[in-house]
Amino acid sequence: MSLPDFMMIFTSSAGLSLLVWLIISVVLLYMARKPAHKAIFSVSKILFYALRLFSSSVLLAEKRLKHRNKEVLLSAGKEAKERIIEREFERIDAFVKKDLSRFPTLQREVMDSVTKLDEDYQKSTEIPPAPPGWTKAIEPIAAIPPSEDSMVAEILKSIKEALDKGQEKALEAYRKSSENRHKYLKNMVPTLRHINKSVDDLDKNVQVLLERSSTVDRHMDEYKEINNKTDRAAQMLSSSSMTQFFIAGFVLAIAIGGAFINFNLISRPMQEMVGGSVYMMGFKVADIAALVIILVEVSMGLFLMESVRITRLFPIIGALDDKIRVRMMITSFVFLFLLASVEAGLAYMRELLSADDAALVAGLLGGVATENVDASARWITTAAQMGMGFILPFALTFIAIPLESFIHSTRTVFGVIAVAFLRIFALGLRFIGNLSRYSGKSLVNIYDLIIFFPLWVESLVSGEKTSKVQNIKLHELKVVQEEVGDAVVKKRATRKTVAKKVVNKKEEKIEEKDNV
Amino acid sequence: MKSYILAFLLIVGFSACSTGPHKAHNRGVYMLIDTSGTYTKELDKAQQIINYTLSQLQSGDSFVVASIDTGSFSEKDIIAKVSFSDRPSQANQQKRAFQQKVKQYIKGVKSSAYTDITGGILLATEYLNERDTRKKTIMIFSDMKQELKKGYIRDIPLKLEGFEAIALNVTKLRSDNIDPREYMDRIKLWKGKVEKGEGKWEVINDLERLDQIIKE
Incomplete structure (x- = not known):
């Protein structure tokens, strides 16, 4: 190990130089002990109180969010319950009428x-x-x-x-x-x-x-x-929301699978319509067009479900006049039907392209692949593809129902997650605050450990002085005890206990020293 | 305000479209076929490779097949070239026509006395740079032994940045069997030339590995 030049006090010995530097630094540290202790304590206290304050504010935010979640949950639950009761009354009404x-x-x-x-x-x-x-x-x-x-x-x-x-x-x-x-x-x-x-x-x-x-x-x-905004109701609604979230999520995942199949069914023939090598923002335009068609179908499905009043994602549609609502329903259905027909056509085109591709590849690679293919059965796949192309858009219509549940329950689930996150965050802050507080104390102890030698010397010097003073005090105390009497001493015994212990210890130490 | 937003959206849309079709996503493949000496016997394999390449290329891609003869730096050596249509069905028709063209050429090919590989590569780089394809591949179906006619100057450094040069079916010559170092030196020479020109070099002798040629 080599020291920098400016640290070399003794050019011949680096170790000696290092020792001298060590002594100097220990002495300096000893001299700066009190302000250093104060500084460490103040920094740790600042950190502790700041983090505690931060933690309190986070907890407050968590409380507010929890309250807000409850409000939202109850409001959603109230609305849902109103719908259910309304439906029940409608059923009773229909039953009574019928x-x-x-x-x-x-x-x-x-x-x-x-x-x-x-x-x-x-x-x-x-x-x-x-x-x-x-x-x-x-x-x-x-x-x-x-x-x-x-x-x-x-x-x-x-x-x-x-x-x-x-x-x-x-x-x-x-x-x-x-x-x-x-x-x-x-x-x-x-x-x-x-x-x-x-x-x-x-x-x-x-x-x-x-x-x-x-x-x-x-x-x-x-x-x-x-x-009445009872906790039981909130708990009930929360658990119901969680269940809804997972069920709706599962159904949506299935629907996304259906949409993916649908996409694959029409993306290839779309190349015939919009070109296979045109790109927009890094994506094939044919793919974008296929995706747009599927999304338009989903939108039409949403409008259809809204018009039939099965879902209530758009209150404005539900609030429309019945005549306009029916017209909207018919329009959505017609669009959906047309798009489904287009998809069926595209599925047919896909089959033709696939057949053409297969024939081309077979021709290019020697016609080996086509020998065992039974062309008469191709109509089955064609019909299946066309059927899927026609049915899937209508099946995707029903996404609206799980989507509505998912959206409503997502608010609750995210709220619960956010509350949990805030709570953990607050706990973390409090933990760090406490850590900083105790680490301040530890740092002080470590500081003292570094300068243990001067401290030891100090304790030796001050120990002698204090022992003399304490002997005198002890003597005075004995005299006072004798004068005042045992009764007074007994009365104050509880207060002096600690002092007595200290004095006893000091006496023992002095005796030991004397013995030595 | 609305009109500004509309104009902005239109500009963004058109700019996104205009970068599209042939600039950033298509592939360009230029295949050079050696027609010198006895190498013409290997042309059946070349046709297999061409057919395979045709089956792998998509709409918007470009494919050129040119011969390597005495002086290959000439458009006359281009046997067939095509840029595939955006419509897959039309692209398939183009592929069929291309295949027929190559087939007819191979039927009536005459062997040349010299082998100008560098000229062919220069022509290929020029063509593919002009097409400005995203991926540029030069396939060289040859034994990679260049023999230039007196007077032809081919001591030109190649500029192959962004290119991938693949030597296919580099057959071992009779002399290679006697001294394999000749074969190794040939390969090393061309690898050095291509890599000096900042291109990528690969040798595929096993035609079972054809899928390596047009990999994404």
């Missing part, structure tokens, strides 16, 4: 059936047949005792026959009336079934209505909680 509007008719039908039943029941009641009037007149004749007179016997016989005939007729009439009554009763069965069915239907409808109303109740409860 099914319960038949209620008066049903009631009338039931009433008619009941009346008819009542009538039939009345008709079916059994009325005992009235005994014929002339039987009473015959009764005295019948009471005549049988005699030998053939005339009388003849009369009685004819009367008996007449009676039998009358009974038979009455029985016949009774049977007929019974049959009629049974018929009425039989006719009552379908009416009863009809009434039963109508009542069942009504019961089912009422059950459905009750279920719907309980759903509305549940949503209303949640809505109330959101309105």
